[in-house]
Amino acid sequence: MASKKHRSTAGQAPASETPAAKTSLRRFFGDHTEAHRRDKMAPAAQTRGSQPPSPTTSDEPTEEQDIRSLLTQLPSKTDLAALFQKLEDSFSEKLQAVNADVQLLGDRVQALEEEAETTEKQWAESYATQETHAEAIRYLQRQLEDVDNRGRRNNLRVRGVPESAEGVPENPVQVLTALFNRILTRPLDTAILFDRAHRATRPRNLPPDKPRDIICRIHNFPLKEEIFHKARQNKDIKIDGHPVIVFQDLAPSTLQARRALRPITQALSERNIKFRWSFPFALTVTLQNKTHTITSPDDIPEFQRALNLPSSEVEDWTGLRGTSAGRTPHKPKWQKSPRKRRRQNHPGADAAPT
Structure with missing residues (x-):
């Protein structure tokens, strides 16, 4: 009986000294695989008279030595400064x-x-x-x-006079002499001195069934003016049932300008504002003792504002309308940024310009 009690006492004594009972910091810093494995193993049965191992006689380093060795491996201020x-x-x-x-x-x-x-x-x-x-x-x-x-100035353009039948020679002087004497209410055989009289060339847009205009130059200017003014007063002039109109012969550029200004002349007529054509070319209106004139396309906006006319697009008959495009806005010149020192107390601050 005594031997059993001694054996059980001897077997239980090392159990209180197991490595699992110790709390060491080494297992959190180093390789703790072996220590962890030893903690999970059951304590071996010791023979009679065996003594537990003394911690003072172990060859393993202590906790303080482990911590000191780990702390010595951490980076220092010098290392951090070198890295920065x-x-x-x-x-x-x-x-x-x-x-x-x-x-x-x-x-x-x-x-x-x-x-x-x-x-x-x-x-x-x-x-x-x-x-x-x-x-x-x-x-x-x-x-x-x-x-x-x-x-x-001495020319007249007659529109609407039918052309003679094909193969029959036409004498424009005889036709115009009879026409002008009828306008002047004179005998039809009264002589009128013409410098020249001829048919105009056919425009491209003129239908083939319409007769060409007759252009004539009357030698006597006062007679030409009398014919022109009486023809404007008499609106019912006909030859063989065809209506005839008498115009002042004008330069093609003048006719083009008048066609371009047709929207403005129509607006003036709708407002019962009288206008006249001047020479050199100009459209003139006198209203409330003030004269307004258009001589070029640049005068149109001011003319419309002065007479309260609606703004309308007018064709440029000269091809020289100025395009007053505004100048591009001035841009500030390129400026260099002032140099700034990042850290005055750092030895490498001058080497890093900003």
Whole structure:
């Protein structure tokens, strides 16, 4: 009995000294596989008289030594400073490259802006010269048109006179002599001196069944004026049942300008505003002792505002209408950003421009 009690006492004594009872920090820092494996193993039965291992006689390092060895392996301030310096040097190199690219782009932008300003100045000078030339060409056109109309002062254009049958020769002088004497209420055989009389060329848009106009030049200007004014008063002039109209022969440029101004003349007629055509070419209106005139397409907006006419699109009959396009707004020049030091107390601060 005594031997059984001694055996059980000897077998239970090491159980209180198992490694699982110890709480060591080493298992959280190092390789704790073996220690963990030992913790899960059952304690071996010790023979009689065996003694538990003494912790003071173990060859394993203590907790304090483990912690000290782990702390010595952590990075120090010097290591962190060296790491930050390395990162800053890398960033400085990249920033220098970026700053060089930005500086190059800034120089190119500044050069482009200077070139654009030079081009804008040249464009302004060219535009002013173009406007001057346009005014001079417009003046020359008016003078040339006036000379052409003065050369046609004795001319009359008769529209609606039927052409003779094919194969029958036509004598425009005889036809016009009888027509003009009828307008003047004179004997039909009264002589009228014509410098020339002929049919006009057929326009492209004129239907083939309509007769061509007859253009004549009367030698006596007062007689021509009398025929023209009486023809305008007499609206019922016919030859063989065909209505006939007598016009003043004008230059083609004058006719084109009058056709272009038809929207304005129609608006004036609707408002019972009297107007007249002047020479050199002009559309003149006198209202409340104030004269308003159109001599070129540039005068149309002011003319419409002064007479309260509706705004209408009018064809440019000269081809020289100025396009007063506004100048491009001035842009600020390229400016370099002021240099700033990132950290004055850092030895590598000067090497990293911003």
